[in-house]
Amino acid sequence: MGTTQLETVPEPKYWHLKTVLSEALDSEFAVGEILPNERDLAARFGVARATLRQALEQLELEGRLQRRRGVGTTVAPPRVGVAVAARHTWPGAAGDDWQPVDSAQSDTVPAAVARLLETAPGELMHIVRRTRVTEGQPLAAELVYIPAAAVPGCAEAELLTGPARAYAVLRELQSLELTGQDRTVELGSARAEDARQLDRLPGAPVLVVTTRYVSGGRTTAVAVSTYRADTCRLTFGESDAVALLAG
Amino acid sequence: MGTTQLETVPEPKYWHLKTVLSEALDSEFAVGEILPNERDLAARFGVARATLRQALEQLELEGRLQRRRGVGTTVAPPRVGVAVAARHTWPGAAGDDWQPVDSAQSDTVPAAVARLLETAPGELMHIVRRTRVTEGQPLAAELVYIPAAAVPGCAEAELLTGPARAYAVLRELQSLELTGQDRTVELGSARAEDARQLDRLPGAPVLVVTTRYVSGGRTTAVAVSTYRADTCRLTFGESDAVALLAG
DNA sequence: CAGTGGTCTAGACCACCGG
DNA sequence: CGGTGGTCTAGACCACTGT
Missing domain, CATH: 1.10.10.10 (Winged helix-like DNA-binding domain superfamily/Winged helix DNA-binding domain)
Structure with a gap:
């Protein structure tokens, strides 16, 4: 040729x-x-x-x-390391970096969440919204799904609004014993609402962390946290390793 | 309002x-x-x-x-759940899902890796390459960086080639005591070489998992694993939670 | 307002795969 | 070979931000 x-x-x-x-x-x-x-x-x-x-x-x-x-x-500055480890604590426990925004009730949740919670279609759920912020920059948005049946004590929370209502629901959750949790991380694209909260355009790449909270042998809550993929580096540290380096 | x-x-x-x-x-x-x-x-x-x-x-x-x-x-089929948890085990320990490919020596490593290992510029390192496959589909590619000084016993590994050489280096690593490890997850785009290994085009979105292995108060190895972001869902399970559901 | 990035068009050619 | 997705062009207009 x-x-x-x-x-x-x-x-x-x-x-x-x-x-x-x-x-x-x-x-x-x-x-x-x-x-x-x-x-x-x-x-x-x-x-x-x-x-x-x-x-x-x-x-x-x-x-x-x-x-x-x-x-x-x-x-852009280097990515922010964001700790996701906090082992065995309910959302909203002392020392976590999330800020409750509000809470609502709904009887329809994403199919993936319903599958994790093993709930029947139409079952009433609390949906708590939270945000995570560092130095004025929004890092992540989160929705915590909790079957209403699991936290009957917070029925009167319906009278509250905004963060107060979110606190009330989470407080009720913390009275239960947490026996286990696990997480998944995957790539997603920001829904319109998340995008607004994260100061990005819809469809922006996000890291979706899904946490399943187990109590009494049953999945009692599911948190879906969406982190800005451009600015965040998720860290799954173990305190002993960190302690070794510090000491 | x-x-x-x-x-x-x-x-x-x-x-x-x-x-x-x-x-x-x-x-x-x-x-x-x-x-x-x-x-x-x-x-x-x-x-x-x-x-x-x-x-x-x-x-x-x-x-x-x-x-x-x-x-x-x-x-596409639903994403594959890929376990990344395996607590406190060296790469190549029994039961991990990685296949050693080969190993090489180099005195230049990415800046981010050098920072984690706290190595001096020009220090000699082993670089072990591994892949992770499920049902014939490549899921992830990995490079494990190990300072040669940390594993002096495998000097003669240089005579070997391919997987045998990779095994030899990792075996030496496993003789050390592992005292801690931590991980980070972030979004990246596939380098040309990774892309070929993952059967994707260069620049394809990947989840980059960086694992730091600590032994004797010092970072002794760093593994950089790049997972296909389109097909993988990383799972950080805890055996107790899983056991609860199974039992 | 002027200037920025975000969206959209209607083409063209290339690299790759299968039959 | 024909058909597919991947790359590239040269425009146009829109939505948003600052001043």
Whole structure:
């Protein structure tokens, strides 16, 4: 054959672009600094804006950049380590970093949650909403699902509103004995409501942590926490390892 | 108080499209079934192919779809639950699900790894490569970094190749006492090499699990495992909770 | 208001897979 | 080979942010 194919696999432009930009971020930009706008950057690299955006999207996914409509693209600080370990404590126990927002009742929950709770369709549930914030930045949003039958003592909580109502429901939960819990972590995209709470656009990538709380041999509560994937690094520490390093 | 929340916000087309498709997947398609191709789908919904693709990307990110170049788009099975808990065991201990691939020596490691290991630049390290597979599908790729100084007994492993060499290094590690470990989970995008191993394109979203192994008050090994984010749900179970449900 | 990132279009070509 | 998804272009308009 005349024109022999060179060994090189043609690297996509956006991939190469991402590499170049990544190195530039390391060497030429400080955290918080704003980059040139997308149209200028695209022109500078001789590509269409869509291609440039594909590279920026990757970098944002990796937590290197932060883009905000109407403002610009800035260099992101390193990801925040967020502890998710807190072994064997109910949501709302002393020392957890969540802030109750409100609580509501509903008889319809996501199918995945219903499956974990082994509830019948239409069973009444408390849904407690909480947020997790660090230095003014929202990190995560959470919904805690609790079958109303499991916490009969908080029926009068219905008279309360806002955080007070959320506290009342969680307090009732803490009177039960917690015998076990487990967690799953998976990738998801932010629902519209979560996105608003996390100061992101709908569909933004999030880490979804699902915690199942077991009491008396039965799943008594399920918490679905959605963390901003761009800014968070979940840490599952063990206190003994940490203690060793500190000592 | 009621914010009357008058009408607002035109929903982006791709977002609405994603919702419609998602419902169609639930009701009209079976797992493994192939969807119409992107050009037909776009025409059917009256949008440009790029817009349709934006919706498909979201659904793939959520693990609902699987797209393969030259083949088509298929309905993905539910995500696989992958146990990451295995408390306090060295990599390669009996019963773990990883398959050693090979091992090599290097004096340069990623900056993030060097920081965890507190190694000096240029210090010689073993790098063990492993994979995790379920039912023929690759789930994860892993690199285990071990300072050569920590495992002096496996100097002659250099004569071996492939899995045998990886086994030799890990066996040496297991002779040490493991006093602690901790983990972090974050979102990343697959490097070219990982992508090949995971049967995905470079840049595919992955869950990066970084495990730090502590022995004698010092970090003796760091494992960086990259899981396919589209197909994996990481589970951090506690045996007691599981036992309760089983019993 | 001007400027930013976000959405969308209607094309084109390429890399890959199966028959 | 034909058909698939992956990449890329050169535009356009929209939604949001700051001043």
